[in-house]
Amino acid sequence: MLQALRSGLVGTARCILTAAVLAGIVVPATADDSVYTNLDFDSCEILAEYEGGGFDARCPGYQGLPVFVSEGDARIDVDFGIDSGSFESFTAFNGPGETIEWRIDDAGVAAAILRFFIDVDGRSAQALVVSQVGHKGAPGCVVGVVDASEDQANGIARGIATMARYFDCSTDTAEVVAPAGSMVAQFNAANRLD
Template sequence: MGKFNLCQKLAFLIFSAAVLEGQGTGAEAAEITSTYTKIRLQDCSQTEPASKEGTFGGSWECSGFQGQKVYVAEGDLRMFVSFGPSAAREPAAAQTLPNFNTINETLEWRLRDGVAFATILRWFPTLDDSGKTGSVLIVTQLDPGGAICQIARIDAQANKNANVLARNVADRLAGKHDCSRGPLIEGKPGVLH
């Protein structure tokens, strides 16, 4: 290889280190992607019927990403959505918006290296007696054992970039949020004030 002076050897070592670092050591950031499933109550198993007095509309168990359990319930014209093997007992099963509301059927799952760690679901709260509705994205962290809860709410009409905000908060906070604090309001509060 011929003779190298000290500067050439140092340059070679720096170049070699840079090449090895570029090849990765397994410590690089995980790949985050999204996938989507549908919540269609007619395709779900009803686990509890509506109450006779009409305040509880029933509950359902649906299948989500890779067969994960999705719990959906309706009570007093408000929806509740939770996840996991004990979904009905997780904090998310008791969380809803204060106004009467419904949910969208498209459920976004945030995946880190193919493993779901959060969901994003659009909710439609009633704004007034005229029947007008708002649009709110709710981010839920998927941390079983008492920590599946809503971590953020984004008014999708007040924020042009609501989907980006929802994904960013999911990627940043899911798995770290203390459920006892309740969900954060991200972006302009709009109807969430």
């Protein structure tokens, strides 16, 4: 199963790179690395509070890139770089972990990986959510979701992050990597087709 996933990721990467070459886009060689920051809610600026307990906040990220956190009905959406304006989260109650893994390549910050804790009716799960980092005029989005209980989950998430720079949030589809438990599979992304 893992081999099939790896083959799928390689195939997807080839399609993306082929499209980039045909479009005349130079795709730099990458030397992927990780940098870690904390998601510390005590350091966040509250931008808005909503009746019923929801909020929007801007938190410090990596090298001046802000992290936008929105909470509504005990569900969390996190955007990196700029606020995407879309609420992407799990159907079940959830919350983010404290550590953001920023994936860096030769062109700069390409993606962010954040662990989510999902809990409902005494059942729990964890997922790694891979997001493209947004920039002015180009909001990011969730690229992929990996069930954290799977073998090599961190490596799979990093593989997805490697392709995040080439993901088109307006046309490409966010993927929940199979196999995934039911609570992880119920991820609602603005660009996810079911």
